[in-house]
Amino acid sequence: xxFRILDHDTASAARRGExxxxxxxxxxxxxxxxxxxxxxxxxxINDLKDKLDAKIMLGNTYHLFLRPGLDVLSAAGGLHKFxxxxxxxxxxxxxxxxxxLAGTRKIKEDGVIFQSHIDGSRHSFTPENTVDTQRIxxxxxxxxxxxxTPYPCDYDYASKSLDLTHRWLxxxxxxxxxTEPLYGHSQSFFPIVQGSVYxxxxxxxxxVIAETGAxxxxxxxxxxxxxxxxxxxMTEKVCAILPADKPRYLMGVGTPAxxxxxxALGIDMFDCVMPTRNGRNGMLFTSQGILNMKNEKxxxxxxxxxxxxxxxxxxxxxxxxxxxxxxxxEMLGPMIATVHNLGFxxxxxxxxxxxxxxxxxxxxxxxxxxxxxxxx
RNA sequence: GGGGAGAUUCCAGAGCGGUUAAAUGGGGCAGACUGUAAAUCUGUUGGCGUAGCCUUCGGAGGUUCGAAUCCUCCUCUCCCCA
Numbered sequence: 001x002x003f004r005i006l007d008h009d010t011a012s013a014a015r016r017g018e019x020x021x022x023x024x025x026x027x028x029x030x031x032x033x034x035x036x037x038x039x040x041x042x043x044x045i046n047d048l049k050d051k052l053d054a055k056i057m058l059g060n061t062y063h064l065f066l067r068p069g070l071d072v073l074s075a076a077g078g079l080h081k082f083x084x085x086x087x088x089x090x091x092x093x094x095x096x097x098x099x100x101l102a103g104t105r106k107i108k109e110d111g112v113i114f115q116s117h118i119d120g121s122r123h124s125f126t127p128e129n130t131v132d133t134q135r136i137x138x139x140x141x142x143x144x145x146x147x148x149t150p151y152p153c154d155y156d157y158a159s160k161s162l163d164l165t166h167r168w169l170x171x172x173x174x175x176x177x178x179t180e181p182l183y184g185h186s187q188s189f190f191p192i193v194q195g196s197v198y199x200x201x202x203x204x205x206x207x208v209i210a211e212t213g214a215x216x217x218x219x220x221x222x223x224x225x226x227x228x229x230x231x232x233x234m235t236e237k238v239c240a241i242l243p244a245d246k247p248r249y250l251m252g253v254g255t256p257a258x259x260x261x262x263x264a265l266g267i268d269m270f271d272c273v274m275p276t277r278n279g280r281n282g283m284l285f286t287s288q289g290i291l292n293m294k295n296e297k298x299x300x301x302x303x304x305x306x307x308x309x310x311x312x313x314x315x316x317x318x319x320x321x322x323x324x325x326x327x328x329x330e331m332l333g334p335m336i337a338t339v340h341n342l343g344f345x346x347x348x349x350x351x352x353x354x355x356x357x358x359x360x361x362x363x364x365x366x367x368x369x370x371x372x373x374x375x376x
Numbered sequence: 377g378g379g380g381a382g383a384u385u386c387c388a389g390a391g392c393g394g395u396u397a398a399a400u401g402g403g404g405c406a407g408a409c410u411g412u413a414a415a416u417c418u419g420u421u422g423g424c425g426u427a428g429c430c431u432u433c434g435g436a437g438g439u440u441c442g443a444a445u446c447c448u449c450c451u452c453u454c455c456c457c458a
Contacts, residue, residue: 032411034411034412035412036411036412037412041412041414041415042415058411060411060412063412063413090411092411093411095411096411096412097411097412097413099411100411100412100413101413104413116413117413118413143411146411148411192411218411220411221411222410222411223410223411224410225410231410249411250411251411252410252411253410253411254410255410258410270411271410271411272410272411272412273409273410273411273412273414274409274410276412277409277410277412277414277415277416278408278409278410280414280415280416281408281409281414281415281416281417283408283409292406292407294405294406295405295406296404296405296406327404329415331415333415334415335415
């Protein structure tokens with residue numbers, strides 16, 4: 001993987017860059033659609049590629065490990081061959097599941113013992129075996145196993161958890177450097193900053209992560225329920241320490257406004273289930289703001305889904321029709337919403353890149369943040 | 377023509393003397409969702425001046441301190457036999 005910065009914004013820490021992987025180049029800032037189980041829900045892989053022109057998608061180690069399992073992925077020759085996506089893939093380590101499946105897991109020094117949400121079977125994730133698993137899945141970028149702490153989280157717990165995440169990182173990094181990719185393309189390893197909402201812990205973590213010398217760095221444990229201002233504050237502190245010549249990836253963020261604010265702080269990469277999940281549940285992010293497609297007010301609104309939208313569904317379908325699909329429980333509704341929302345996010349990132357190159361990003365961002373948060 | 381069953385809040389359908397503005401499901405309306413246990417979950421759904429009051433369980437009477445619940449008649453549905 002190679003990263004180079006092409007332009008800097010004049011009035012913020014935003015930058016435009018390019019990541020080169022063996023599965024193509026990625027313009028940053030980038031939003032990466034989440035395809036947990038190897039597929040973006042309600043979306044064809046071909047639409048993700050040809051219609052939306054996404055350059056990278058996510059997969060999840062925990063989910064793919066449980067289903068279809070490593071034997072199948074290995075026999076397929078990795079996830080790229082298995083799902084037919086020939087562009088870049090980033091896999092999460094399962095660290096988020098340490099957080100989201102809190103009821104069915106146990107954290108130990110060695111790693112995490114999980115109970116499968118599918119059949120209750122017990123499995124153990126360690127810093128080492130999650131690297132191995134991600135070698136088998138074959139993502140272009142793979143993540144360190146971390147503990148994503150909840151919010152709120154007391155200082156003592158956050159501090160101890162952070163130390164564990166750092167010890168895990170040391171082991172994972174060592175293992176990563178002593179193992180090889182399996183399918184002929186290179187893989188990059190990203191460590192993850194933790195530290196909850198405590199500035200000193202975040203800064204300490206950022207230093208540890210920066211020292212690792214990985215090709216890119218991630219920030220985790222944010223957007224788990226804390227106020228947005230707190231998230232921005234932590235992001236800003238961390239970005240000041242993480243190396244400027246490497247991509248910074250803010251995990252699990254966020255709303256369109258979140259993205260713009262964090263880009264201004266120096267973030268290059270994002271992923272989030274929001275455009276896909278909320279889309280399936282009827283929430284559309286549009287150039288006019290946020291709208292709930294299920295609301296009665298769209299019943300007879302026969303205007304385009306998003307008059308300023310750039311994806312193919314935006315002019316092709318009316319709000320009235322899409323509302324009808326949601327109300328009737330037709331699966332085409334979630335499918336259209338998914339295309340629209342991802343199209344909106346991806347196009348927003350394209351605009352961001354143009355504004356950074358023009359040097360007008362910061363001012364434009366402030367106008368957009370207000371606009372995009374409005375309820376339509 | 378004979379015999380039987382039943383009419384409940386938008387719908388279906390409980391309730392069978394007070395704890396019932398009335399279970400439950402559906403539908404409607406609204407909300408939530410941030411490294412996906414999610415095509416999911418939650419709230420709400422007679423009216424109003426909402427710690428209270430008013431109107432409501434086919435219609436009209438009646439019994440009772442009190443009726444969606446018991447009695448009488450009426451109207452209308454459905455099923456079986458001829």
